[in-house]
Amino acid sequence: MSEQRPRIAVVTFPGSNDDGDARIALEHLGAEAASVWHATTELDSDIGAVVLPGGFSYGDYLRCGALARSAPVMDAVRAFAADGGPVLGICNGFQILCEAGLLPGVLRPNRQLEFLCADVTVVVESTGTPFTSGLARGDELVIPVKHGEGNWIVDDALYVDLVERGQIVLRYAEDVNGSRERVAGVANDDGNVLGLMPHPEHAVDPLLGPTGGTPLLEGLIGAARERLAGYSLPPR
Amino acid sequence: MRFTVLIRPKAGILDPQGDAVQASLAHLGFAVTTARVGRLVDLEIAATDEVAARGEVERMCAELLANPLIESFEIVTGPT
Numbered sequence: 001m002s003e004q005r006p007r008i009a010v011v012t013f014p015g016s017n018d019d020g021d022a023r024i025a026l027e028h029l030g031a032e033a034a035s036v037w038h039a040t041t042e043l044d045s046d047i048g049a050v051v052l053p054g055g056f057s058y059g060d061y062l063r064c065g066a067l068a069r070s071a072p073v074m075d076a077v078r079a080f081a082a083d084g085g086p087v088l089g090i091c092n093g094f095q096i097l098c099e100a101g102l103l104p105g106v107l108r109p110n111r112q113l114e115f116l117c118a119d120v121t122v123v124v125e126s127t128g129t130p131f132t133s134g135l136a137r138g139d140e141l142v143i144p145v146k147h148g149e150g151n152w153i154v155d156d157a158l159y160v161d162l163v164e165r166g167q168i169v170l171r172y173a174e175d176v177n178g179s180r181e182r183v184a185g186v187a188n189d190d191g192n193v194l195g196l197m198p199h200p201e202h203a204v205d206p207l208l209g210p211t212g213g214t215p216l217l218e219g220l221i222g223a224a225r226e227r228l229a230g231y232s233l234p235p236r
Numbered sequence: 237m238r239f240t241v242l243i244r245p246k247a248g249i250l251d252p253q254g255d256a257v258q259a260s261l262a263h264l265g266f267a268v269t270t271a272r273v274g275r276l277v278d279l280e281i282a283a284t285d286e287v288a289a290r291g292e293v294e295r296m297c298a299e300l301l302a303n304p305l306i307e308s309f310e311i312v313t314g315p316t
Contacts, residue, residue, distance in 0.1 A: 058260075061253040062273065067260045 005032045006048040006224035011077070013038040013068050018054035018090065018201060025201040026051070029214065031221045038071040048224025049086040050077055052093030054146075054199060064107060064149050065095035074100055086130055086223040087193045088216075091147055094185075094195030103186055103195045104162060105154040110147070111178025117146040119210055121173035122184045122198055126166040129191040130223035131216050140173065141212030143198035150197040151178040152186065165189060170196055192223070237281045239293045242310045243302045244274035277301055 008031045012019045023033035034047060038057075043050070058067035068074070074096075081087045081102055089097040097103040110116055124132055124139040135141075154162065159180060162168055170185030177197075185196030200213025245251040251272050258271035279296070283289035290311065297309040 058256050059252065061256045067256055070260045070264050072263070 004225065004228070005030060006221060006228050007032045007034050007044070007046050008049045008051060008221065008224050009034045009036040009043055009047045010051045010053055011036045011038060011073055012053070013055070013057035013071060013096075015057045015059055016053050016055035016092070018092075018199065021199075022051050022053045022090070022201040025204045025213065025217055026221065028204055029217050029221055031224065036073060038068070038073050040073045041076060043073075043076045043080055046228065047080070047085075048228040049088070049220050050080055051201075051220070052077070052087070052089040052096050053201070054091030054093060057092055057096065060149075063099065065092060065097075065099040068092075068096045069100040078102065081188070081193050084190065084192050085227060086220055088131065088220050089193070089195035090199055090201065091145075091150075091197055094197055095149065097193060097195045102193050103188055104158055104167070105152050105180075105186060107149050107197070108151040108153055109149050110151050115146070115148040116150065116177055117144070118176070119144050120176055120184075120198060122170045122196075122212070123173055124169070125171050126169045126187070128166045129169055129187045129194055129219070130226075131187075131194045131219040132169055134219055134222070135215055141170075141203075141215065142210035143200055143203045143212040144209070145176065145184075145198045147177070147197055150176075152183050152197075153180050162186065166191075169194060170198070237283050237286065237289050238313070239279045239281065239290070239311055240313045241277045241279065241293065241297055241301055242274060242312050243277070243297070243307050244310075245272055246306055246308050249306045274307070275301075 008026050010019050010022045026033040095107045098106050121140050121142050124135045167187045169187050172182040172184045187194045200216040203210045203213030254272040261268040281289050302309040
């Protein structure tokens with residue numbers, strides 16, 4: 001029997017623009033991508049993981065991610081995360097998770113005040129999340145970034161706490177946007193929610209460049225498969 | 237000298253950001269019927285003549301801080 005293709009929800013907000021690539025990358029890596037509209041209030045019971053993709057939800061009005069945090073679908077995403085479900089926020093998805101209080105910190109405009117679009121190297125800092133469990137600490141991944149507001153900040157006390165708890169998951173090998181201690185990706189306390197500025201969904205096919213996104217998305221898909229295996233699914 | 241400038245979308249000008257904020261607040265359960273989103277700019281100016289400095293700020297608003305076609309501005313606090 002071939003291995004099951006776990007269903008992973010990719011949420012589309014008004015202004016999301018990497019939802020298509022996220023679905024293609026997930027399908028490419030062996031998952032079934034399910035498109036979920038922001039006005040949806042419930043996630044199907046056979047969803048094994050959720051991706052909040054990149055883009056400019058609600059035109060970045062007020063603050064990046066600030067309006068998306070109160071979109072109808074976010075109550076379902078909060079409940080899914082609270083139940084231990086794996087949630088990956090990429091770029092604008094990371095900004096949304098921070099505004100929603102699911103991840104610590106906030107993303108401010110890049111220190112150089114310029115939009116940044118480049119392939120960057122990130123270093124794995126913590127393997128205590130499903131997204132990085134197949135990697136080793138110190139592993140380097142090349143993944144593109146493209147953002148104007150990726151400068152992640154938290155206060156000193158919280159930063160120390162996050163390091164101690166292993167919630168700092170990825171760092172840029174070199175400073176790219178002024179982000180505190182070169183942080184590129186942060187997890188919640190339980191490790192099932194990860195936000196990162198680099199775009200793993202753009203880095204899964206060697207034809208198109210680096211493939212550093214593959215292990216992170218494979219980690220997500222593995223976690224989705226594991227979650228679904230633990231449930232007896234009602235027929236769809 | 238310090239000045240604070242408030243910049244608002246003019247009445248009748250479509251403010252999609254304000255509309256989106258209003259919709260989100262309503263979704264959160266707040267009985268907000270209108271939201272308009274503008275900007276606030278704090279300025280520190282090396283000047284001693286209050287009248288001249290205020291004139292400078294008005295020119296800054298007209299030339300850069302606000303677009304007079306769609307935005308109004310208000311200098312809310314005088315020099316301190």
